[in-house]
Amino acid sequence: VTALSYSGDVLSFVNEKKVSYSYLHGGNDSNVVATDVYVSVNEFVEEGDLLVRIAGSDVTQLIQNEVDAINNAYQDIEGIYKRIDKINELKSKLMVTAPTDGMVAYVNYREGDEIIASEQSDQWSLMLMDVYNTDEMYIYTTVSDLDVLYISQDAPVTVTVDALPGEIFEGKVLRLDSYTDYRTGETVYNVQIKVEGREGLRPGMNTNCFVDSGESLDTLLIPIEAVFEENGKQKVEVLVGENEVEVVEIEVGLMNDMYVEVLSGLEEGQLVVTGSTKDLMPSQSVPENGSILPVKN
Template structure:
């Protein structure tokens, strides 16, 4: 008789499957725990920069490069074109106002001057002739007037005499009427002569005025022409140093062409280039500072040039006090231009960490200073030395400000001495 065998619950195959599944689950759990847990990196303390977060006076500023320039520059342009005939001085000479720098020649201009002078002399001669003729004509008219008056007096005398004699019957009526008609004729003649003289006087005055006006216009044109010829000698407009002189003997210069410049060396200004990103925040009256020869100097923006070239615009800055004695034209200065007023703020020194974090987080040291861990932060404005901390840190916290470029996704840094 057969005996029924009890079926085994855990066979070796089943046991192997269970063990394999348990190992797989354990491996998955290990991977998950490893990936979710914080990764650490050992690092030498000497290879990093550690700074304390602190409260301090903060002012937002930007660094700009400025070039030292004369406070005033007068440009020398050719007022008239011509050929360079003579140079009286060389580039770099200290000039006094009115001293000659160079001489140009222009034959067309000089010929025009001669023609203009001839025209003026002709008009002057014509004016003198007109005045002489007018005087002679006036004298003749006055002589005629005198004769007419004399004839009128004689005619009046005869008329009055014959009238009395006619009334007494001494003279004939015909003779009386002749003297009367002559008397009336002489009266009309006098009135006509006076009217002609008056009109002739007005006409002479108008003619003289016209001739004189024509003469004055031509004379002024002559003066202008002489001034243009005088401008062929280029002179220093102010006291200063001649720079950038671009003229050689025999060289032709066009009207309006730049010849050089005069730098007024009574003082200096600084012309700075600024990124166009800040153009809406830069205005006249803002201040800047720079260090020179161990001292700090203050500048103030006097003029803003709003034209943007290659992503940058320019400003002119002047010294609030005396400029440094050793300062020279053309020197480059590193200037900090203030964009805000001073205020109390929580500060972090600037460092390479910002390039990797964008200011969103930072490695903060533990209280014992042995571990640094990621901490979310929020930064505000910045200047050449500090970032303004808005949140995430407290005064006294120790943070790593050096570069994080080699840390990858490390969550914690273990600091080793």
């Protein structure tokens, strides 16, 4: 048996499926654009594989409409979030919180009171309350022109409080300044003291401050009552005879509430006048034993 052989071309496929735009869209004659082609010739595909992505004017407009609707929805949502943020901001401004740890010392308004803010309002009418820090408190006091010479910044200070007997607080000199009292014309020296606070110490309490201005050993002391100022210089009256006194200029050093250190101008053993005999009580007299205090007759 002789085999027969022929040559020819494959003209069609069995079960051929032609894919066209009109097939998919029912004969719509509108122009379309193939935006993406995902297959090539002789490539095997399975049912459901993506072949071509197309777009026409109607489809493009439909998609754009949907995109615009989504963008508008996003804008609406963004506007809602902004309104929510604004409401939360307003709510936060209505909630007044403590600016620091501390104790409430003063409350200016009660529940139900109306707070009026206007051009005529001052800082006190707008103040809701006063909160002070109990860890650090400040004491303001005045000193004489004699004492201010021996007070320096950062000098240690021991503080006692009349309302807290036995309690001692530590502090230091924070600042010194001065001003002229317009009523008397005198210069007033202010001292600001920073004190370490703790439970019990309250604003307005009366305090006693002891500034450590140093110490001096083996020095010459005289009663503070004996010192007076004349022409800007420190002087004392020295007893030179039975009934005679001499004014002597001295240089002073450290001092406290009772004694003054004399650096120059006096010698040990000299007698200084601390006051007039007119200041003595009828039952007192000037002693002859060197005591600095009068004695009873």
